[in-house]
Amino acid sequence: MNKNSVIRIARPTDNLELIKNQYLNGLGFKLLFEFKDHEGFDGVIIGHENQPYHLEFTHHRGTTVGKSPTKDHLLAFYIPNEDEYNSQCKKLLDAGFIKVKSYNPYWDYNGSTYEDNDGYRIVLAKISFGEHH
DSSP states (O other), X not given: XXXXXXXXXXXXXXXXXXXXXXXXXXXXXXXXXXXXXXXXXXXXXEEOTTOSEEEEEEEEXXXXXXXXXXXXXXXXXXXXXXXXXXXXXXXXXXXXXXXXOOSSHHHHHHEEEEEOTTSOEEEEESSOTTOOO
16 A cells, blocks of 8 residues: 555445534544535535545435444554543533443543444544554
8 A cells, every 4th residue: 555545544434414514523633525415415525635545434315324234443642642632522422422431441541432323433542653551
């Protein structure tokens, strides 16, 4: 894989507008692209401009996908600065994420876990990537 490749992590939702707003407000992402009725699919692509990663949420009209299949479906963000970490935790709560006990205790030792309305989880780790506790 070329190191300049962009990664997009995509998942379906039954709550496209709600999930879009949770992630835009809770993580401070920007709406990069939005589409409606693209062969029956609606979706949004969010992230930070000029960053090599994006999140895509889609809804296939007329289908139901339900909640996250496990409690270990998550995205982890490393925020070693304590003030930034605390601020980001508050933003997630204000956006409607719910603080939960992590399925993997490692994340509780090193940060906190939040669940969106679909049951998918965000981990905020208060350590640097590669730092182990």
